């Protein structure tokens with residue numbers, strides 16, 4: 001049967017605010033907005049967000065369909081707009097050269113962020129993490145705020161492992177500059193100029209000044225990247241690096257901190273993870289500069305329970321809103337794309353429209369994940385991978401959707417997972433960390449769409465070197 005016969009337009013959700021549309025409700029409480037729209041319109045409806053007509057698809061079975069369309073539907077133009085607003089990055093400049101184009105770069109990233117190169121990077125990160133932890137905790141019991149502490153460790157050690165020696169020499173300045181841009185990210189996307197935010201221009205200049213040059217000890221992924229973009233303007237490369245640095249750190253620091261929190265706040269979970277991590281680490285055959293067991297990929301691969309904790313953390317705190325529009329290239333212009341949805345409806349998208357998925361609707365759905373608001377450390381134990389959870393009696397291809405999909409899927413996802421495991425393992429090895437307030441903090445809803453929530457308030461803890 002001709003697919004076009006089933007084309008049905010989705011219902012437009014009314015809004016009284018021109019241009020802004022549902023933007024304020026979305027930022028205030030996206031879960032509530034989606035639940036209200038679902039109750040009235042079902043899985044498919046159209047919102048207005050900042051002047052854009054966005055068809056939202058909530059059915060978990062349509063997520064794979066949208067990612068599977070990544071040749072015809074892309075988020076590139078939107079990424080270009082955001083990168084320009086926040087980092088001044090000139091996407092067009094890179095895309096005008098086939099070898100420099102973002103998708104070649106991203107494929108190259110994916111190639112070098114796995115296998116031996118990933119193992120090497122992970123080991124380098126462990127060395128830096130160990131140095132940074134001992135330096136920061138010191139001889140006295142250390143009292144601090146968890147997200148701030150974990151953020152500084154990840155940015156320093158992860159930054160050195162990726163960008164090379166001396167990159168994070170002045171680690172606190174690096175973190176403060178990163179955090180300032182990250183904290184105001186949503187307003188920069190919304191068009192707030194940098195000069196209106198105190199210190200933002202200086203932070204951006206200092207970040208850019210770190211990049212654009214090859215460093216000794218940088219990861220293979222950076223060696224390859226410098227080869228790929230040989231001949232490009234070094235300032236434009238620095239801006240691109242600043243954007244990539246943000247992409248590599250922003251979600252990682254949040255999920256790493258929540259993982260540490262959930263491991264340490266519940267004594268029963270802590271005991272299980274301590275046992276698993278200790279047994280895995282003891283099997284390491286190499287040592288660090290401080291003569292402690294070195295954490296390699298082989299060691300991290302022996303931690304399935306910690307993997308389950310990480311997946312549950314990703315489920316609870318991820319807040320992506322993946323928007324796509326028709327891919328337009330110089331060679332071809334496409335007027336419309338028809339997409340067959342799980343409901344049988346065929347969606348016809350024109351060049352001015354956007355389609356978006358909101359995986360959190362699936363992550364928090366009680367029919368898929370019982371008592372979804374609760375953290376259950378073993379929910380994913382033995383249940384990693386496709387088709388493990390069902391919706392409306394049909395297995396879902398990817399019921400944990402946090403790294404995007406298709407050709408643009410996050411190339412750093414394996415390294416990110418290693419970073420989460422590394423920080424937990426390194427803490428367990430040598431430190432006693434105690435969470436002082438185990439109450440689960442409220443999410444800062446303003447982060448919706450950026451990838452991961454943060455808590456509205458940081459979490460106090462103490463830490464000491466184990467004697």
Ligand code: HEM
Pocket residue numbers: 075079102103106109113244247248249251252255320322402403404405406407408409410411412413415416451452
């Ligand atoms: C919790 C950690 C992370 C999360 C949740 C995350 C999530 C994402 C998502 C959703 C995308 C967009 C994918 C799409 O459009 O389909 C993305 C892109 C990207 N991520 Fe990650 N990411 C994380 C960590 C990292 C790390 C550690 C690195 C680098 C080492 C990294 C590098 C990148 C890059 C370069 C892109 C752009 C790819 C492209 O547009 O082709 N990410 N990430």
